[in-house]
Each structure stands twice: as structure tokens, then as C-alpha cells.
Amino acid sequence: QKEVEQDPGPLSVPEGAIVSLNCTYSNSAFQYFMWYRQYSRKGPELLMYTYSSGNKEDGRFTAQVDKSSKYISLFIRDSQPSDSATYLCATNYGGSQGNLIFGKGTKLSVKP
């Protein structure tokens, strides 16, 4: 069983839709959870990170962690064509050499 599973998509939505991106993980020892956005032919950029269960909001983005289910989500409200990218979830055990474990990414396309 892979440590982090993520549906590769592609996911296509109309502009203005609410987008839900999800990952599951297998190890309950994982402590930190991150979402990265990667535009085509660019390096991933950090969107959000969270430690505890619950929700964390940043503008149109909400990261949600459910440690009991080992499930993490990223919600995008009022999606825009500029949100079209691949979204990668990541997690680690914590510590200075945590070595992030990444999902394979979900490719999102927001159609105008």
C-alpha cells in the first residue's frame, strides 16, 4: 500500500465551481500535511500546510485534515481558470529531516 494515495484525475470543472481535491494516507504517525500547486513546466509552490485535524482557510482555499480517517482535502471556492494546475498533497513524520512524502498529484482544469 502506497503511503499517500491521490487520484490523478484529470478533473475538469466550470469556472466558479467548488473544487474538492483529496488524498488518503496510510500511516497514523504522519503529523504535517501540505498542499502544493504546480503549473505546467514549473516547480511546485506551497499553498498551505496544517498540523492538526480540522480546517484551515486561506482566501479561496481551505485545507481539511481528518486524522481519524487518514484523509486530507483541499477545497477551492469560486474556482478560476488560473487555478488550472496539478495539485500535490504531501505529508511527513516531522523533524528536521522529515523528507516529505508526496502524492502523485491531481491535474485540475477550470474551464471559462
Next chain:
Amino acid sequence: SQTIHQWPATLVQPVGSPLSLECTVEGTSNPNLYWYRQAAGRGLQLLFYSVGIGQISSEVPQNLSASRPQDRQFILSSKKLLLSDSGFYLCAWSVAGASTDTQYFGPGTRLTVL
């Protein structure tokens, strides 16, 4: 603020040729440094990481090597490239000692081996 640079941005090399990719970080001291390869459909593969000058850990056996000659410089090398070395190479850094190990990525180098 911190900035991470990678060069070259793109590279086309023949099989059997050498390789040198460079990564530098500005605006921070003693960062943890990482090299990843990203191949289509395979996600990010950690190749090397470094916690200090001359300290390199390898995650996968391969014909690539890494060096850290200066605090904020990380180099990925190969003596003889293989076709399978083609991919998108990403350098990343994180704050040493931080519990989150949040990593910040460079713009990447797209390598095509022919």
C-alpha cells in the same frame, strides 16, 4: 526573502554525456537541500538530500551523484547519462531544524537525454 535558483532551465544531452545541474539558495543559512526527479505519471522521486556542506544522503541507487560544496549550493551530476535519466529535476530547500520540514522548490530543469 528566500529565493532558489536552478540552471539551466532546459537541457538536451546525448546518451553517455556528463551532466551538471546547479541549485543555489539565497536569503537563508544552513538550509536542508533536496534533489527530486519528476517523471510523467510517477510523481516526485527524492534523489538526494543534504543537511550540511559535504553531507549527502542518497535515496535511490543510480548513476547520479550530488555534492554540496558551499552552504547554499547543491549540484547534481552524472558521468554518463542514460535515456532513463530524462525528466524534470527539481531542487528544494527547507529550514534546518524545523519540525514541519516544509520544502520550497526551485523552477526546475527539464532534461532530455537522446
